[in-house]
Amino acid sequence: MGCRALQLLLLAFLALGAALAVRPALRALGSLHLPTNPTSRPAVAKNYSVLYFQQKVDHFGFNTEKTFKQRYLIADKHWRKDGGTILFYTGNEGDIIWFCNNTGFMWDVAEELKAMLVFAEHRYYGESLPFGNNSFKDFRHLNFLTSEQALADFAELIKHLKRTIPGAENQPVIALGGSYGGMLAAWFRMKYPHMVVGALAASAPIWQFEDLVPCGVFMKIVTTDFSKSGPNCSESIRKSWGAITRLSNTGTGLRWLTEELHLCSPLTSPDIQQLKDWISETWVNLAMVDYPYASNFLQPLPAWPVKVVCQYLKNPDVSDTVLVQNIFQALNVYYNHSGQVKCLNISETATSNLGSLGWSYQACTEIVMPFCTNGIDDMFEPHLWNLREYSDDCLKQWGVTPRPSWITTMYGGKNISSHSNIVFSNGELDPWSGGGVTKDITDTLVAVTIAEGAHHLDLRANNAFDPESVLVARSLEVKHMKQWIGDFYKMARKHH
Amino acid sequence: MGCRALQLLLLAFLALGAALAVRPALRALGSLHLPTNPTSRPAVAKNYSVLYFQQKVDHFGFNTEKTFKQRYLIADKHWRKDGGTILFYTGNEGDIIWFCNNTGFMWDVAEELKAMLVFAEHRYYGESLPFGNNSFKDFRHLNFLTSEQALADFAELIKHLKRTIPGAENQPVIALGGSYGGMLAAWFRMKYPHMVVGALAASAPIWQFEDLVPCGVFMKIVTTDFSKSGPNCSESIRKSWGAITRLSNTGTGLRWLTEELHLCSPLTSPDIQQLKDWISETWVNLAMVDYPYASNFLQPLPAWPVKVVCQYLKNPDVSDTVLVQNIFQALNVYYNHSGQVKCLNISETATSNLGSLGWSYQACTEIVMPFCTNGIDDMFEPHLWNLREYSDDCLKQWGVTPRPSWITTMYGGKNISSHSNIVFSNGELDPWSGGGVTKDITDTLVAVTIAEGAHHLDLRANNAFDPESVLVARSLEVKHMKQWIGDFYKMARKHH
Numbered sequence: 001m002g003c004r005a006l007q008l009l010l011l012a013f014l015a016l017g018a019a020l021a022v023r024p025a026l027r028a029l030g031s032l033h034l035p036t037n038p039t040s041r042p043a044v045a046k047n048y049s050v051l052y053f054q055q056k057v058d059h060f061g062f063n064t065e066k067t068f069k070q071r072y073l074i075a076d077k078h079w080r081k082d083g084g085t086i087l088f089y090t091g092n093e094g095d096i097i098w099f100c101n102n103t104g105f106m107w108d109v110a111e112e113l114k115a116m117l118v119f120a121e122h123r124y125y126g127e128s129l130p131f132g133n134n135s136f137k138d139f140r141h142l143n144f145l146t147s148e149q150a151l152a153d154f155a156e157l158i159k160h161l162k163r164t165i166p167g168a169e170n171q172p173v174i175a176l177g178g179s180y181g182g183m184l185a186a187w188f189r190m191k192y193p194h195m196v197v198g199a200l201a202a203s204a205p206i207w208q209f210e211d212l213v214p215c216g217v218f219m220k221i222v223t224t225d226f227s228k229s230g231p232n233c234s235e236s237i238r239k240s241w242g243a244i245t246r247l248s249n250t251g252t253g254l255r256w257l258t259e260e261l262h263l264c265s266p267l268t269s270p271d272i273q274q275l276k277d278w279i280s281e282t283w284v285n286l287a288m289v290d291y292p293y294a295s296n297f298l299q300p301l302p303a304w305p306v307k308v309v310c311q312y313l314k315n316p317d318v319s320d321t322v323l324v325q326n327i328f329q330a331l332n333v334y335y336n337h338s339g340q341v342k343c344l345n346i347s348e349t350a351t352s353n354l355g356s357l358g359w360s361y362q363a364c365t366e367i368v369m370p371f372c373t374n375g376i377d378d379m380f381e382p383h384l385w386n387l388r389e390y391s392d393d394c395l396k397q398w399g400v401t402p403r404p405s406w407i408t409t410m411y412g413g414k415n416i417s418s419h420s421n422i423v424f425s426n427g428e429l430d431p432w433s434g435g436g437v438t439k440d441i442t443d444t445l446v447a448v449t450i451a452e453g454a455h456h457l458d459l460r461a462n463n464a465f466d467p468e469s470v471l472v473a474r475s476l477e478v479k480h481m482k483q484w485i486g487d488f489y490k491m492a493r494k495h496h
Numbered sequence: 497m498g499c500r501a502l503q504l505l506l507l508a509f510l511a512l513g514a515a516l517a518v519r520p521a522l523r524a525l526g527s528l529h530l531p532t533n534p535t536s537r538p539a540v541a542k543n544y545s546v547l548y549f550q551q552k553v554d555h556f557g558f559n560t561e562k563t564f565k566q567r568y569l570i571a572d573k574h575w576r577k578d579g580g581t582i583l584f585y586t587g588n589e590g591d592i593i594w595f596c597n598n599t600g601f602m603w604d605v606a607e608e609l610k611a612m613l614v615f616a617e618h619r620y621y622g623e624s625l626p627f628g629n630n631s632f633k634d635f636r637h638l639n640f641l642t643s644e645q646a647l648a649d650f651a652e653l654i655k656h657l658k659r660t661i662p663g664a665e666n667q668p669v670i671a672l673g674g675s676y677g678g679m680l681a682a683w684f685r686m687k688y689p690h691m692v693v694g695a696l697a698a699s700a701p702i703w704q705f706e707d708l709v710p711c712g713v714f715m716k717i718v719t720t721d722f723s724k725s726g727p728n729c730s731e732s733i734r735k736s737w738g739a740i741t742r743l744s745n746t747g748t749g750l751r752w753l754t755e756e757l758h759l760c761s762p763l764t765s766p767d768i769q770q771l772k773d774w775i776s777e778t779w780v781n782l783a784m785v786d787y788p789y790a791s792n793f794l795q796p797l798p799a800w801p802v803k804v805v806c807q808y809l810k811n812p813d814v815s816d817t818v819l820v821q822n823i824f825q826a827l828n829v830y831y832n833h834s835g836q837v838k839c840l841n842i843s844e845t846a847t848s849n850l851g852s853l854g855w856s857y858q859a860c861t862e863i864v865m866p867f868c869t870n871g872i873d874d875m876f877e878p879h880l881w882n883l884r885e886y887s888d889d890c891l892k893q894w895g896v897t898p899r900p901s902w903i904t905t906m907y908g909g910k911n912i913s914s915h916s917n918i919v920f921s922n923g924e925l926d927p928w929s930g931g932g933v934t935k936d937i938t939d940t941l942v943a944v945t946i947a948e949g950a951h952h953l954d955l956r957a958n959n960a961f962d963p964e965s966v967l968v969a970r971s972l973e974v975k976h977m978k979q980w981i982g983d984f985y986k987m988a989r990k991h992h
Contacts, residue, residue, distance in 0.1 A: 412690030
């Protein structure tokens with residue numbers, strides 16, 4: 001069960017899609033699932049219109065003519081009808097305003113590309129709820145939450161924009177997205193190449209399925225990040241699990257752990273796995289947001305947070321109690337950088353959060369990503385990937401059975417060389433790069449790697465502390481986009 | 497209403513997919529919808545195994561885990577594990593055995609290509625009924641009858657074959673199909689290029705949607721066929737409608753028509769439109785099966801049947817009664833070549849036939865093909881394309897509303913140049929060529945036209961009377977297939 005919990009945590013994490021790894025973000029996103037209580041965060045000096053488009057609930061069947069309102073955002077300050085382009089963010093599993101505000105790259109390049117920015121919300125997230133408050137009620141209401149339906153939404157929305165915005169009709173559209181949104185951007189170009197001239201798929205683990213990559217690669221990269229960020233850092237963490245286990249064997253030990261870790265509720269023996277999963281998730285989160293500058297979303301994090309964490313984890317050869325005390329210091333970097341937090345709550349996991357409901361369903365149907373650890377190549381306790389157990393849990397939770405090979409059937413797995421015009425970008429620090437495309441497949445299916453990059457750093461706004469590698473990546477991405485746009489207009493001129 | 501009836505007839509005709517245009521074939525197909533009474537015609541000296549594969553009823557949703565048995569045929573006499581290939585017929589709207597027996601081309605090239613032949617039945621046709629006898633009960637049961645589900649069936653089936661047939665895994669697959677099956681072959685390559693290295697789409701009217709081609713092009717080609725096949729032939733037919741109208745104005749006239757046309761039931765005034773539609777359909781059918789040799793399916797037709805028909809229609813400047821008598825002689829070529837038929841039954845239209853039920857639903861949902869006539873560019877009475885009326889009829893008949901632009905959204909309309917390795921073949925005599933791809937789009941999206949070809953003549957077996965144009969077409973098709981196969985093996989060697 002521990003393994004299953006770990007996997008869900010990871011998946012829920014991807015659910016956040018962008019760099020924000022902090023639990024409160026999940027809570028906030030969760031509340032956005034209720035349209036009666038919209039709490040979208042205000043735009044950070046970004047100027048866009050909020051619009052809605054009537055979508056069919058079911059693009060692939062004709063039983064129902066039911067529709068729902070898909071939310072999308074448009075920013076056209078820099079858009080030019082003459083020679084312009086449309087940058088279309090293929091929204092992922094969360095509030096689209098949040099993605100809009102965290103995809104500074106699109107805003108940064110808008111002027112240069114004379115681009116209209118469009119951010120399309122993914123169905124079942126944010127305000128785009130096919131059945132309103134009942135959307136997550138049961139598997140019948142959730143039946144239309146699939147990547148195929150989401151792609152069809154994007155296609156219909158683009159048709160709508162081209163039909164209704166004068167000047168848009170004869171312009172090229174480029175799909176962009178990060179994480180799951182990046183997967184959608186790539187898949188959209190693969191399945192609807194008539195809709196978009198190309199796609200930028202940032203940190204998109206399109207191969208984190210079946211046995212396309214080893215199930216351990218994700219946690220191995222997390223471990224490498226920690227190994228590289230300080231001497232003995234990963235070794236200290238690897239040793240900490242045993243220390244926690246030994247300490248939790250007695251009532252005294254449990255009380256001591258509760259106190260030293262500043263937990264909000266007293267630990268009991270059955271909570272130990274949850275405690276370990278929660279700590280594991282924290283290391284994963286830190287690896288993903290290991291950005292070169294202080295990032296301040298819902299709570300502040302220092303620059304290169306993994307390095308900061310590792311300062312507390314230099315010595316693995318200490319007593320269990322000292323080791324756990326060091327772990328607490330490290331956790332505090334993540335949970336209490338401000339020093340204002342009174343206690344830590346291990347039950348506030350992503351999976352228990354409303355915001356991750358949709359993703360939990362997707363992980364139980366199409367998006368089945370195998371994860372495992374062995375404790376040797378990584379710093380975690382060994383957990384096998386157990387599809388049977390995973391499947392049983394899904395049946396219990398949602399009444400559905402995962403189809404682990406469907407995504408490969410649908411989107412081609414590693415056999416995608418006949419497609420074109422997709423840039424796959426990956427940060428080498430990002431654990432998700434293990435399931436991503438990190439080598440060129442063809443001249444037009446291109447991999448861009450960012451040595452100092454965590455989870456889609458390239459999609460974030462320009463920053464004075466950006467390392468050279470992300471600047472190079474962004475300029476490559478712009479070069480490719482200009483190429484696609486140029487090819488589009490060249491072809492258009494030929495036909496006129 | 498006449499217009500709607502005409503359209504349905506045309507569509508039902510396409511439903512047959514291959515060259516067989518005779519009503520009894522439809523009846524026979526119809527009976528095959530009942531698995532309790534399978535009456536598949538015996539193989540004509542073709543040796544294949546009949547197999548079944550468990551398919552999910554819904555590939556695009558997780559509400560139901562229900563499955564059904566998809567039928568498929570395999571012929572592997574000429575298949576070689578070393579350097580062989582798999583030719584995969586993407587079955588259309590009918591009994592797969594019938595398509596298997598009428599796609600002689602695949603059998604003819606099997607040895608040269610060391611090919612395994614696979615014929616996959618389309619869901620909701622033949623024996624492949626998702627809900628058995630209830631499959632056509634209502635729109636709830638019909639909900640899974642879409643091209644997308646059919647393509648997903650093909651993808652799953654190919655995966656199954658590669659998994660279970662030793663030697664198949666590392667071989668290239670080529671999709672082939674005619675008419676709607678040809679559309680599916682092309683769409684399959686577009687959507688699942690990781691599954692098939694190329695597609696031969698014979699007589700596939702992938703552009704007979706929305707306003708991609710003029711709605712009148714189909715009947716214009718029918719008319720041209722008749723114009724070219726005899727002096728004054730189309731003119732005689734154009735004049736015949738007025739003659740029928742005038743004669744049907746009186747009771748005496750109706751009785752005379754009944755007698756002279758040898759109808760099985762007495763004509764009444766309200767039947768006149770049905771009579772005209774039935775005659776129109778006959779001309780359409782004849783244009784489609786205007787083959788260079790006598791074809792004998794369920795009833796015999798002479799070589800170049802339109803020429804034979806036109807021998808009776810040389811003189812348009814005769815009295816109404818003589819003109820109608822000539823029309824009867826012409827109809828008799830089609831309905832009574834043997835001379836054994838006692839009377840003609842105008843109520844035996846394709847639309848009243850069980851066999852076309854599935855297609856009628858598809859025409860009312862996704863496959864919305866606009867047709868029209870104006871009586872000037874064609875030899876028919878003028879009928880506008882009326883989507884509203886069409887839609888209303890669909891709602892009445894099936895409780896569904898057509899989505900006329902969906903196919904273009906899904907499959908790209910004319911904007912398909914980013915795809916590759918599809919040969920579109922069209923016979924210039926074939927009315928469906930009007931909605932087909934008859935010019936090269938790119939180096940690898942190639943049009944093959946057959947000057948003397950009717951509806952996918954190229955897919956039919958070699959015949960001593962085959963005109964040069966179809967021989968050239970077939971050899972081009974083989975050349976392209978060999979190219980795809982060669983490229984596949986070249987790439988495979990590179991990776992090993």
